[in-house]
Amino acid sequence: MDYPLGHGMIWGRTYRIEEFLGMGSYGQAYRCTDLRSGEAVLLKRAKPSKHETGRRLLRREADILQKLNHPQMPKQLDWTVHRREEALVMTYVEGITAEQAILLEARTFTQLEALRIVEALLSPLKHLHEKGYVHRDVRIPNVVMNEKGIYLIDLGLACRIGEENPDGRDDSGQPSGFADSWGAVKFRMRQPDRTSDLYGLGHLFLFLMYAGYTPLEGEKERGWEEELALEPEIRSFVKGLLDSRWQTAAECERVLKQILEHYSSGNNE
CATH class of the missing domain: 3.30.200.20 (Phosphorylase Kinase; domain 1)
Incomplete structure (x- = not known):
């Protein structure tokens, strides 16, 4: 069908x-x-x-x-x-998705490059939130990059902020269509509030960072805070995205601007 x-x-x-x-x-x-x-x-x-x-x-x-x-x-x-x-x-937005850049072109990103992508995405998210909506699917397949900039696409799961039952849940409480793959991360990302998109940005940043991560042979899997060698302020910022430290994209944007100014001036990667 x-x-x-x-x-x-x-x-x-x-x-x-x-x-x-x-x-x-x-x-x-x-x-x-x-x-x-x-x-x-x-x-x-x-x-x-x-x-x-x-x-x-x-x-x-x-x-x-x-x-x-x-x-x-x-x-x-x-x-x-x-x-x-x-x-x-x-x-139609010409370009390559962040997912394609990682999987097909084996592209890796520095901390600053990944933060710049997060910064670029805060602008469309701020606009979306100001209009009363949340994207709920901020992931690498939905980020398109070309020579002109960074784009956020696919609003297929977007809904009104606070909308009840936006996916049409069945009696089990599971969103239809996700019975096998619905995990804690996706569940949090699908909540109809602004912080869900900021949470998505945090995971997007981690995906970009893991594109350049190679574990040592036989090494036991650890959490991202141990595996990724991030600058302390950047690590704190990403944790803030995942912990809903900021309620709006505008708040997050102000904090990120200060971080980028600090690390850009020192040429830290």
């Missing part, structure tokens, strides 16, 4: 499927060509197997995008129908 659409298929007489980009818990994303303009766009359809839940979340994502206007986030372009299916069309 969820088999990807074929290359070259025309959706709604307007969008030609060029590439299947990936599938999340509730949706599928495609790079398409708008046949009217020749421009690349991103088309997102709900996974057919998710039925009304998938369609509801896609409509919610479209509604949120309409209320946002930030240069580091995608913009809604269209809501289109093909046969009996609906799809959301938005701007």
